[in-house]
Amino acid sequence: MQLNTLHMVHEFLERHVRPGAFCIDATAGKGRDAALLCRLAGPSGRVLAFDIQEEAVRQTRALLAVEGLAAQVILDSHAHMEQYAEPETVDCVVFNLGRLPGGDPRIFTQADSSVAAIRAGLRLLRPGGVMAIALYYGKGNGYSEKNAVSAYLETLDDRMFSVLRCDWANRRGDPPMPIFIWKER
Ligand SMILES: C[S@@+](CC[C@H](N)C(=O)[O-])C[C@H]1O[C@@H](n2cnc3c(N)ncnc32)[C@H](O)[C@@H]1O
Numbered sequence: 001m002q003l004n005t006l007h008m009v010h011e012f013l014e015r016h017v018r019p020g021a022f023c024i025d026a027t028a029g030k031g032r033d034a035a036l037l038c039r040l041a042g043p044s045g046r047v048l049a050f051d052i053q054e055e056a057v058r059q060t061r062a063l064l065a066v067e068g069l070a071a072q073v074i075l076d077s078h079a080h081m082e083q084y085a086e087p088e089t090v091d092c093v094v095f096n097l098g099r100l101p102g103g104d105p106r107i108f109t110q111a112d113s114s115v116a117a118i119r120a121g122l123r124l125l126r127p128g129g130v131m132a133i134a135l136y137y138g139k140g141n142g143y144s145e146k147n148a149v150s151a152y153l154e155t156l157d158d159r160m161f162s163v164l165r166c167d168w169a170n171r172r173g174d175p176p177m178p179i180f181i182w183k184e185r
Pocket residue numbers: 026027028029030031032033034050051052053056076077078079095096097098099100101103107108109110113
């Protein structure tokens with residue numbers, strides 16, 4: 001099977017998330033990232049998952065129940081995540097920016113709230129914590145979110161964060177970008 005952005009993000013999470021970790025899935029969707037975080041963080045860990053679509057919250061809770069996993073699934077914008085966690089306590093934040101496959105086609109992540117949420121997530125990360133972003137763009141979503149997120153990441157102080165922004169040089173269309181961020185210790 002051809003390597004894709006989701007594989008890259010999941011390999012990164014598997015490498016970095018340890019038992020007992022406190023993790024945030026900023027875009028719960030169908031719950032696949034939240035389920036992986038729950039498995040990696042284990043019973044001693046804690047996972048918060050956000051989505052603004054009731055259908056996504058329902059699907060995420062259903063997947064977690066089927067898999068016997070537990071997370072706090074919150075119907076709220078990821079831009080408000082600082083209301084649910086203390087600064088510098090989170091080990092890992094993951095974003096899957098785009099739309100919910102099969103969900104309401106009018107609802108997709110937006111430039112302003114995504115940049116606000118990434119900024120909030122970086123404040124919540126503990127030193128040594130990590131963030132992964134799968135950035136879907138093009139088609140209905142357009143390019144404004146991709147451009148805004150990219151421009152914001154370029155402003156981050158390199159003494160505080162290392163940002164790896166990847167693109168698939170030989171893929172057709174608008175393949176999602178994997179982005180990885182490390183908060184310095
Ligand atoms: C590409 S899907 C996420 C897929 C998911 N990670 C999975 O594993 O199935 C993007 C999700 O972001 C959600 N979303 C859009 N705007 C949001 C916001 N401001 N806060 C939280 N979630 C949002 C959408 O409702 C959608 O479910």
